[in-house]
Amino acid sequence: MIRAIVGANWGDEGKGKLTDVLAENSDLVVRFQGGANAGHTIINEFGKFALHLLPSGIFHSQVLNIIGPGVALDPDAFFSELDSILERDIVHPNLAISDRAQVLMDFHILLDTLEEERLGKHKFGSTKSGIAPFYSDKFAKVGIQVCQLMDKDLLHDRLTRSLVKKNVLMEHLYHRAPLDADELTEKYYAYGQRLKPWVKDTSLLLDKAVKENKTILLEGQLGALRDPDHGIFPFTTSSSPLAGYAAVGAGLPPWAITEVIAVTKAYSSSVGAGVFPSCITGEEAEELRKRGGDSGEYGAKTGRPRDVGWFDAVATKYGCLVQGATQVAMTNLDVLHYLDEIPVCVAYELDGKRITHFPSTPDLQRVKPVYEIFPGWKTDIRGETEYGKLPKNCRDYVEKIEKMIERPITFLSTGPHRDEICFRK
Ligand code: GDP
Numbered sequence: 001m002i003r004a005i006v007g008a009n010w011g012d013e014g015k016g017k018l019t020d021v022l023a024e025n026s027d028l029v030v031r032f033q034g035g036a037n038a039g040h041t042i043i044n045e046f047g048k049f050a051l052h053l054l055p056s057g058i059f060h061s062q063v064l065n066i067i068g069p070g071v072a073l074d075p076d077a078f079f080s081e082l083d084s085i086l087e088r089d090i091v092h093p094n095l096a097i098s099d100r101a102q103v104l105m106d107f108h109i110l111l112d113t114l115e116e117e118r119l120g121k122h123k124f125g126s127t128k129s130g131i132a133p134f135y136s137d138k139f140a141k142v143g144i145q146v147c148q149l150m151d152k153d154l155l156h157d158r159l160t161r162s163l164v165k166k167n168v169l170m171e172h173l174y175h176r177a178p179l180d181a182d183e184l185t186e187k188y189y190a191y192g193q194r195l196k197p198w199v200k201d202t203s204l205l206l207d208k209a210v211k212e213n214k215t216i217l218l219e220g221q222l223g224a225l226r227d228p229d230h231g232i233f234p235f236t237t238s239s240s241p242l243a244g245y246a247a248v249g250a251g252l253p254p255w256a257i258t259e260v261i262a263v264t265k266a267y268s269s270s271v272g273a274g275v276f277p278s279c280i281t282g283e284e285a286e287e288l289r290k291r292g293g294d295s296g297e298y299g300a301k302t303g304r305p306r307d308v309g310w311f312d313a314v315a316t317k318y319g320c321l322v323q324g325a326t327q328v329a330m331t332n333l334d335v336l337h338y339l340d341e342i343p344v345c346v347a348y349e350l351d352g353k354r355i356t357h358f359p360s361t362p363d364l365q366r367v368k369p370v371y372e373i374f375p376g377w378k379t380d381i382r383g384e385t386e387y388g389k390l391p392k393n394c395r396d397y398v399e400k401i402e403k404m405i406e407r408p409i410t411f412l413s414t415g416p417h418r419d420e421i422c423f424r425k
Contacts, residue, residue: 001258002216004243005329007223008262008319010270011241012299012306014331014413015263016040019056019219021418027214028064029057030206032249033239034221035072035104036081037129043294043416046088053078055219058085058093064209065093066202069100070239070249072134073146075191076106097195098202098251099147103188107166107179108133114174124235125273127299135238137162146199149192156185203251210256218246218257224319225274232361235274243323262325262407264316266333266397267292269306271299275361278309278345278369285309292335294416310371312345313404318358320407329411330398334382334420342397343371346404374400384414387424 003022007013020042023029036052043049044059053074057063067073085093108130115133116123126132137143142162148154160181167178209216222241225231229240239249247254267288270276280288288308289297297306320328336342347354348367359367377391384390390398390412402409412422 002210002218002252002256003259003261004218004220004246004257005261005263006220006243006246006323006325007226007241008264008316008323008325008328009223009268009312010225010274010276011038011222012269012271012297013223013263013265014329015220016042016051016056017331017413017416017418018261018263018329018411019217020044020059021421022217023057023060023063025215026057026060026063026217028066028206028209028216029055030066030068030216030218030250031055031071031221032068032218032246033070033241034237035129035131035134036074036077037072037127037131037237038221039299040221041294041416044418048294049085052081054081054085054093054095057217058095061092061094063094064205065095066205066250067095067097067101068202068250069098070245071098071101072104072131072239073097073101074104074109074130075188075195077129079194095198096200096202096205097146097198099145099199101146102134102138102143103146103149103191104130104134105144105184105188107184108137110176111166111169114176118174123273127272132238144188146192146195149188149195150199152185152189155189155192156181159184159188206250206252210252216252218243218250218252220246224262224322225315227322230322232275232364235272235361243325260324260326261329261411262320262323262327263329263331264311264319265292265331266311266336268309268312268315269297271304271306275364276307276309277315277348277364277367278312279307280309287338288335291338292332310343310345310369311401312369313401314345314348314356314358316401317356317405320405325407327410328402328405328407329413330401330409331413333394333398333412334380334414336397337377337380339376340378342374342376344374344397344401344404345369346372382415383417383420385419385422387412387422390422
């Protein structure tokens with residue numbers, strides 16, 4: 001069985017927790033896109049971890065964790081994350097890195113940071129992890145593959161040629177010192193040597209796993225609305241977080257993906273710039289932000305307070321559609337227990353008309369949310385594992401949303417810990 005776990009919304013939906021839960025019975029967990037620019041929070045018997053690059057199966061020694069060719073591999077971030085796990089003496093990481101993955105370098109982060117500064121109030125809200133310059137280089141064919149780190153001359157040659165244009169920007173646009181190919185070659189060649197034990201042709205490993213009918217989890221980062229083609233462009237990321245891309249970014253046949261689990265929260269949250277119709281503000285938002293997630297709604301990568309709002313059925317239905325979701329996991333259901341009434345955004349109003357489709361960004365920026373008010377359940381459901389034991393108002397909330405988003409909700413997460421989950425078939 002091959003399952004993709006992907007976000008239905010703006011990211012931070014709780015994919016990491018679900019992946020950690022499902023990884024227990026999986027043979028392989030694969031990251032297929034993005035880099036260290038987002039984080040999955042995982043809380044298990046070893047403690048609390050914010051994973052950025054390592055696949056969420058890393059805590060299970062029987063799971064082979066693969067960093068696929070679609071990932072932006074930042075060796076600095078990779079080793080600091082790996083060291084933080086190794087020094088706690090938890091598990092022996094079972095890991096493979098694609099020889100075709102490309103390397104996110106220091107200068108990608110620098111260029112990302114300088115560009116956001118230059119853009120000022122027009123900035124994109126980047127996490128400044130170098131993602132946009134990295135993918136620009138990849139598609140301009142001047143990126144460096146992991147396999148190219150192993151050959152010093154080749155590495156030096158590629159860096160020298162790629163730096164010609166970058167140094168024009170460095171000197172004349174950003175007024176900074178030029179980048180030095182010799183220095184970078186030494187640094188990244190040394191990284192290549194450190195990475196070497198894990199570097200493999202991961203497509204061959206996956207081909208073998210498919211032939212042997214292994215259970216594979218494909219772990220998405222961010223969410224559908226951040227997809228460059230289908231999301232809230234230009235407030236999107238630079239690689240596709242869609243299940244459709246998972247086959248490409250991992251190195252698997254598209255037909256092999258049998259289940260697509262779209263993850264959504266029982267309310268909404270978004271970090272970074274963008275359009276968020278059901279966003280709330282003031283005290284109401286402060287309360288939800290404080291109660292959300294495992295310790296408030298603050299970005300796992302940046303610590304930035306996340307914008308929060310009510311569940312958006314229009315955006316989530318669209319997110320599920322573009323993900324090709326076969327089912328949905330709803331997380332953070334426990335968070336809403338304090339509310340007497342719970343608004344759900346069931347439609348948008350655009351130029352005086354009610355719409356239930358998710359429009360392109362310029363129209364989306366003009367919509368007003370249309371709410372339906374649901375009665376709260378006022379009972380602490382944290383840790384509940386049996387669907388039938390949830391209060392009736394809570395089940396009604398789930399079942400009405402299920403109808404609106406036109407997908408079965410098969411997992412309900414009732415707390416941040418691994419065992420706080422209801423399986424509902
Ligand atoms: P991801 O990137 O999709 O994995 O999401 P994040 O880890 O960035 O954010 C999800 C937040 O919700 C984290 O703080 C999780 O610990 C937390 N979380 C996940 N599921 C639940 C849940 O069911 N209840 C509560 N209270 N927190 C949860």
